[in-house]
Amino acid sequence: MNKSDVLTELAAIVGPQRVLHRPEDVYMYEYDGALDRAKPDFVVFPVSSEEVAAIVRVANRAGIPFMPRGAGTGLSGGAVPVEGGVVISFSRMNRILDIDLANLRATVQPGVVNIDVTNAVAGKGFYYVPDPSSQKACTIGGNIAENSGGPHCLAYGVTSNHTIMLEAVLPDGEIVQLGAPTADAPGYDLTGLMVGSEGTLGLVTRAVVRLVHQAETVTTLLAVFNTIDDGSNAVSAIIADGTIPAALEMMDNTAIRAVEAAKKCGYPVDAGSVLLIDLEGFRDGLAETAEHIAELCRGCGATEVRPAKNAVERDKLWAGRKGAFGAMGRLSPSYYVQDGVIPRTKLPWVLHRVGEIGDKYGFRIANVFHAGDGNLHPLILFDERDPVQVRNVVRCGSEILKACVEVGGSISGEHGIGVEKREDMCEQFTGPDLIAMRQVKAAFNPLNLCNPGKLFPTSKACYEVGVKHRRLPSIVAEEHML
């Protein structure tokens, strides 16, 4: 099939209005929230699972790649069509299909915006827990692809903990239901495997997600520290103490200054670091818990711990936190965000290391992150117009991830690998680890047309298997064969 044949077939499925193919039309779909760019050949806008399946079958027949796209807010290049082909946009599959409060679940199409799920049930006292900072734009389908997190995942878990079952279009175009609506369904947990698979195992076309009852009340504390170390130690003290807050976020001085420059949110601009702490529960006793947490912070050198006086003050503090990435524009033309995770007790060491690595490359780095679960977000400030800086910022990021892995951590806590971090996979995983993942991919996506070029490192050296475990069996096996 040549390109115009593919266009004809795609248009036959969704109508000519819902296929884009001219360079000026597909231009908007060559990037997401990360650095990489690549042009798709087509962008299609299906409205049903059947249309998605038909599109996938056309791409299969044509032998061209295809991939899902939600809102394009991803931070690892997951939605960038690195090998071209068909981008399947879920922007028109954005309906909430069913809300079943009695069974604590909603059935949604993948293009539903994250916050809209909560908005649909908030009046009845419920919400959808995962709350990425982009939640006013990002979609449930994208969240599932990346296994997204957010500040409030500390106490309640990430997207995979809130996904009950899925419908997906498999890479060969079959529509299949993964998992079951009931608990502990017999068989491999394919839903669990699909969540976080970055669109490389299939395209999610429907999701059943968990809803949770809101807590009666929430108290937000702002704890102010002179140094990053003091703030980090307070994080460990709180976690070790046995009271897990609903959210436990940290910002360093650079981040605070950017946030306050962008809009006045009430953060002290001279602080070395601050912790933003949400405590949820019942009115009864919550003040007692808050005082206990405040005491722990003061024990680690907090110069001030104050509760948000009212909802307005609380919302302002959270608006500052959730708008922190955008606020970096006040300090620098561009930023490059990393997403490493470390054991919480290693925070002081790793944050020092991050500073050193930034100094080495001559970049300022702001830190604003989910301290409670050790999920760092160093924002490396640079200028995208300077090709030398662009090269260096990627190196700087990789070096930070290496430091995370050195202390037993992960290179991504919620943003995914995508294109951007695929070569960094070898830092965290051995050849056999990656081969095992490749086996999963081979089971679902043997032709590798479904979102190719993502998640896996391209260097062959990454897949080498040591000889250590193979000696005896091979000798025995060979003897037997002879």
Next chain:
Amino acid sequence: MATSILPIDALAELVGDEYIVTDPEALKASVVDGVTPQYVVRPGTEEEVAETVAWANAAGLSVVPRGQGKALGIGEPPRRADLVLGLDRLNKILEYEPADLTVTAEAGVTLGELQRVLGAQGQWLPLDLALGADHSLGGIIATNLSGPHRWRYGTSRDLLIGLRIVQADGMVYRGGAKVVKNVAGYDLPKVFVGSLGTLGVMTEVTFKLQPLPRNTKTVVAQLPNVAAAASLSGQVITSHLMPDALAVVDAGGAARLHTLAPDIVAADNVVALFIVRFSGISAAVVRQVNELKAMAEAAGGSIVVAEEDGALWGAVADCPALVTEGRAVRLKIAVLPTLLGEAMAAVQDVARAQTLAVAQVAHSGNGVFYSVIRGFGPNDDRETRTVAAAKAIRKVIADLGGTTVVEHAPLSIKSAIGVWGPTRGDFRLMQALKAQFDPKGTLNPGRYVGGI
């Protein structure tokens, strides 16, 4: 069979003679669902596990992984069980930093040993499965066992964050990570939960932990029937109350609970119980207990509040296993929470129709319940009636959109009922995964869903 000429001596040299059993008499202690293995091998290190598995795989021998052997009855009888791979010597806790709230341990460590070490630091792994202390961590994951505290804390699916695996061909790899958030690559730990050792042999596992609950209080409400108890449970999970654990127990389950917790559960005429636990800040616990009492009384319940409730929850967790005696059959059933009362009542009806005794305990917030059915009356057709009842239950549960797994049954009954029930539309993906991870079908052949 060619296997008899294999040089087991090479393996014995590596693992140690004393950890290999080949004597036919001694092997009888390791029979798996009626199938006697040719070898039992108990390696002491991950490397020895890898050597053993790779050797068996190359030689065409099937391997049955065994932790502490406590749940080996779960699954269909193996098509073959040439080598039982005992993992009980992998019994070390490897990394535990309380302030990180994570622990890494070898897969053969028992839950009891782990809880002892964690408890000394005021923490626990919140899995309260039946008679859990002697189960190995790897076994718990492979069989996806859980308990009533799953309401608040989830199951292995939510708690397991990393593992090390020996693949059928001997390749050793890691899945997941040792930190609480990780989305680098595929979430491999998920696919091992409940996979019954068919995809690889776990050698090391990393879990998220929780602080031990504080200021616990439990409300036990006696209700007129299981439907009322289930309905109250449904009311609680959709309210602002924040319980740790929930259970609905029928008359048969309550009779056993009485023997385990006589101070809390009455001896006679208990038809249905709803049991719920709260923990946390004292003032909040007290208020929740009071609100719950009001809800239960409105539903016609009579109430007991227990302060010293640890033993009671142990009893609730253990009850399904404890009532499984002799030739009883234990079913693990899952339905939507709203259908729980109807489903439990339907099981009672089926049992009554076949003149069988039934005892049921539900982890009600999750819609999961255990039904133990047991024959009484004339001996001659007990088995026939039990099989008929189990089949009828599976049908009625399927009609409610739920699943029924036979967790325990005498071999003849198990074979007659089938363990897992019908496969779903995603089964071909399961087969494809199995083919990738274990192409020769070495690991636990025939024991899993759809004959995998």
